[in-house]
Amino acid sequence: MRDKRHLTFILGGARSGKSRHAEALVEGHPAPWTYIATAQAYDEEMRERIAEHRDRRDGRWKTVEAPLDLAGALVRNSGGGPVLTDCLTLWLTNVMLAEGDIDEECRRLVEILGKPHGPWYVVSNEVGMGIVPENALARRFRDAAGRLNQLVAAEADNVVFMVAGLPMKVK
Numbered sequence: 001m002r003d004k005r006h007l008t009f010i011l012g013g014a015r016s017g018k019s020r021h022a023e024a025l026v027e028g029h030p031a032p033w034t035y036i037a038t039a040q041a042y043d044e045e046m047r048e049r050i051a052e053h054r055d056r057r058d059g060r061w062k063t064v065e066a067p068l069d070l071a072g073a074l075v076r077n078s079g080g081g082p083v084l085t086d087c088l089t090l091w092l093t094n095v096m097l098a099e100g101d102i103d104e105e106c107r108r109l110v111e112i113l114g115k116p117h118g119p120w121y122v123v124s125n126e127v128g129m130g131i132v133p134e135n136a137l138a139r140r141f142r143d144a145a146g147r148l149n150q151l152v153a154a155e156a157d158n159v160v161f162m163v164a165g166l167p168m169k170v171k
Contacts, residue, residue: 004080007116009152011124012162019053021160021167022084022121029082029119031060036074036083038091040067053086067094071108078117088124088152089145096141106148114155124149126161 010022026033035057041047057063066073070091077083085091095105113122128146133139153159159171 004118005116006119006157007113007152007155008119008121008158008160009124009149009156010121010160010162010167011126011149011153013126013129016162017165017167018123018125018162019086020056020165021162022086022123023056026082026084026119026121032062032081033060034062034064034077034081034083036064036066036070036077036085038067038070038085038087038094040090040094067091068098068100071105071112074109074112074120080118082119082121084121084123086123088122088148089127092145092148093141096137096144102144106144106151110148110151110155113152122152122156124152 008022008025010018010025012018037050037053039046039050039053041050054063062077064073064077066085068091070085070088074083074085091109092102092106095102113120125145126149127142133142153171156171158169161168161170
């Protein structure tokens with residue numbers, strides 16, 4: 001899709017190819033591209049995941065770190081060029097750990113995503129297809145992520161579900 005302003009939502013399970021697919025879609029537009037990263041490296045394994053993502057991007061990408069103020073980062077980096085946000089579930093985790101107002105932060109984010117200033121691509125994990133988590137915090141996260149994914153999908157022009165590296169157009 002080459003429309004100037006649109007929102008594409010890419011979701012799927014862990015290691016389903018979401019980020020690579022989103023990067024390829026963004027790279028179909030003229031550079032420069034903006035990558036809004038929400039991950040925080042709390043341990044060595046997460047540092048390695050972040051490094052793997054970072055190593056795939058060359059100098060045509062501008063990286064913006066937004067572990068908490070994702071809505072603000074989108075507004076500040078909305079010059080009309082392609083923007084990739086990766087990922088909503090890591091951002092939601094950060095908001096929960098910071099004891100932020102989840103409903104208000106999600107409302108604010110969805111409002112911004114509903115008015116893209118260019119070709120915007122958003123990645124998220126589908127977390128509701130497995131077993132019911134055994135603890136209340138994990139169930140709260142799963143439910144909040146499911147609600148957020150529904151809200152973003154409703155605003156999106158395109159929704160892609162990734163399975164084993166294969167994109168399936170949902171909307």
